[in-house]
Amino acid sequence: MMIKIEDLEVWYDSIPVLRDVSLEINRGDFILIIGPNGSGKTTLLKTIANLVKPKKGAVYIDGRELNRYSPRSLSKILSYIDPHLSREMPTTVLELLMTARYPREDLFKIKVDKEFINKINEVAKILHIEHLLERRLDQVSSGELQRIIIARALLQDPEIFLVDEPTAFLDLKYRFEIMDLLKKINREYMKTMIVTTHDLILAGLYGEKIILLYKGMIRAAGDVEKVLKKDLVKEVYEIDVEEIYVNNRKILIPINMK
């Protein structure tokens, strides 16, 4: 599944959010999108997921424009993994997880596959949420919720994962765990992974291809050495950073305001 983005321009009402975005993403890529608040990270993911319509330009998957896919066939190919689920209505974690297979199931099918339930067990074990399955979704912590959301995405099993801020509310330990897991899914199953993050340290540790968005445009794209540069980050994030090397990887440590 190759994603090609051509000359994308997205507006919210009368405000431009993305401009001149062109990209090519290959199958099995692990892409990190970084950038300050309001730089268009989430909008880019949502546009790839066809949740936001571009004003200009287009997104192609395997050479076919997004609009030419039916909503259902698109939901088998990609999943936008939203950190903000509505939890107004009382439901359990298991009830949420059971919706993950809907794109692959017949709409009217009432019975639940045994095989799918086993899969839920398997994924729940990997993400340490087995003890939460019966819990109400509005009674789990934000860290637990994040793991539940990733578990759900794994169960949906798309080709392309569009993961929005997976580490935002997590303890340090789980930040690494989630990033490790996303990388593992990427490597072992050849799933394309596009992840947004605020965390420059994680970007240094896990980045392969990094895209730096700034004011709705791609300010830089490439490997860690190319994107995580001191002056670039200073300019875009308006903070001072220090470069250090750990295990031969460049990491930027935020110091203070510029």
Place this chain on the structure above:
Amino acid sequence: MAEKIYYKGVKRFVFSLMILMILSITLFISSLFVGSSSINLYKIVHMLSNIFLNKNSLYNDPMMNILDLRISRGIAAYFTGFALGLAGLLIQTVTRNPLADPYILGLSTSSLAFVSLSILLFPDIMIFRWNLVLIAFLGALTGFFITIGLSKLAGGSSVAIVLSGIAVGSFFGGVSHLLLYLVQARYNIYIMYLLTGTAQTVLWRELPYLIYPSIAGVIISLLIYKMLNAYLYGDIYSRQLGFPPGVTRTISLVITSILTAVTISIVGIIGFIGLASPHITRFLVGNDHRFTIVLSPLVGGVLTLFSDISVRIISYAYGAELPLGVITMMIGSPFLAFLIIKRLRE
């Protein structure tokens, strides 16, 4: 682990379904005995067998007429609750608000206001019931959109929706009251009962208006149960699973409004059944629509039939005919109070 929880859910569903079926039948049979004149068991069995064997020998028996009325009244009460149980479930899902209910959100009174106005202007419409239902349907939709519009201005929280609903509901309630009073004065027909609905006046030939839409509503809702489940977690979530949320919203809203409309145009306003039924159902089996769509109407039916039997007992004891809507309101309001306290505490 997951299979244990899942099969526990299925078991609870089957168990609840059986209990509700038994309760429905028991209540219905006992409803035949309750009323101002007593009929004994032997007589009822005798007359029922006559009905089924189609013998007309007893047809002139006044008891037969009484039984006839009680059967239609029981069925009317049950299916009013059935319709409202489903309408309440769907409107709670559509607004993602556990405090929603056709009465609380103002659909019932706006629907009644439309009905009253049309009767006042075209009294003949009482004969063309489907037209009346159609007008009631438009009224319910109008009430819903005014309430939602108002609540958006007020910030869109779940409590804002309830408060807007109360404002809209009270307004249309007043309008209905006025119009029905005028209808009554002008055409000299007794119609004020619609304000606090009653199943007493429902005739056999009116029952299909309650039964068919209710059954159709359950079937259509079951066909979209996956869309409803996905819808619970937000519009974006639903869309990324390939279900356009607007479609789910439209279908559910149409079903809710039709079901509200039929109850309004046949029995009048029965409040709070639509609020209580989904909550009791979720308490029994959780929030999976594959289960709740089947159970919530049954819970509504049982609650309403039980209320109607209570009404008959009280009426019999005090010699005055009480409306059904009064009892459901008395049971339902503390329930709403409890839910609001729980919600605001969180």
